[in-house]
Amino acid sequence: MRVGFIGAGRMGAPMVGRLVGAGHDVRVLGRTQEHRRAITDLGATAVAEAAAVTEGADAVVLCLFTDEQVHAVADAQLLAAIPAGAVLIVHTTGSPRTVEQLHGLAPHIEVVDAPVSGGPHDIAAGTVTLFVGGSEAALRRARPVLATYGDPVLHVGALGSGQKVKLINNTVFAAQLGLLARAAQLADSLGVDEAALLRALSHGSGASRALDNVARAGSAAAFVAAVGEFIGKDVAVIRQTIAELGADLGELDAIVDAGLGR
Structure with missing residues (x-):
């Protein structure tokens, strides 16, 4: 799969490493030259603009700290650029209303909320727990990504339930x-x-x-x-x-x- 990734920090970086190791084509947003070098070291493709993350993506992953950061990054322009039928995966722990709002703004894509329970070492080992909210169809699209670093991947209900x-x-x-x-x-x-x-x-x-x-x-x-x-x-x-x-x-x-x- 081609995976776009935004938020390759303390939690996101080991996710990117696992995705690359599993053979996915991963494009990661890097705002600075230093960050882009770190992304390249992980084996992913570093891009300087958020729009480039979505190009041809089957899935786009957001791994940010707060709802405010999610709203700032996933604006109407970015959401519109995600290809129809792709899935947006939100790992940020926050309000369930955030993912509901994102889905309302982008009905052409699937959305799942998948907050993480565990730390970077669990992600690196592929054993982090993911609480997933979303439709069965959305989870089917997201599972090849989530299963790369999540075990168990727990579907707990409709969109927002994971949060x-x-x-x-x-x-x-x-x-x-x-x-x-x-x-x-x-x-x-x-x-x-x-x-x-x-x-x-x-x-x-x-x-x-x-x-x-x-x-x-x-x-x-x-x-x-x-x-x-x-x-x-x-x-x-x-x-x-x-x-x-x-x-x-x-x-x-x-x-x-x-x-x-x-």
Whole structure:
């Protein structure tokens, strides 16, 4: 497949590497000469203009940090340039309304939202989890791209559902961090070393992926300092999204704030 790619940064670069390794013809936007050199080193074709990314593309991938960046890049001109029948894949974790708006502006293409759960090392290994929203037809078009670096590729519902599931996932994760932060406080009050507590809990019924990450960092505070910006952004989006839908976090609210160190 010919794949256009925008956003070859910390998460996007290993995706591009996997796509090239699988034999796809990949064109990647590089705004600067340094970025274009890095893209070429990955084996992809570097282009200086966004319009060149869409030329002859079977799929166009956006791997950007925020909804605002998605809207800035995927404007009406770019969307109109994507060939009819192609699929637009949005990996950005954000509001489900963003992908719905993109589809409304470009009814000639398929759109899927496929937020990522995992890190660059998971992408490089081809084992990152993808929560995918979109029609069955859209997923069929997107799957050859997604399966290059995603396993499992989980179809969770209609367009926008991937975003909703990812945001809920990150809210649960933040809540688990909050529980671990409170547990560390309890351990301190009882005279138990936090690092020793974390090592012990990983062998008990309280074990979880969140605990594994915190244990590797050495403390709940250290882990939150490393990832708080990313989790905080996602939690802010879900608070806004569920408020628009007439819901709230309920009892999770205070626990989530504890997980963000607030």
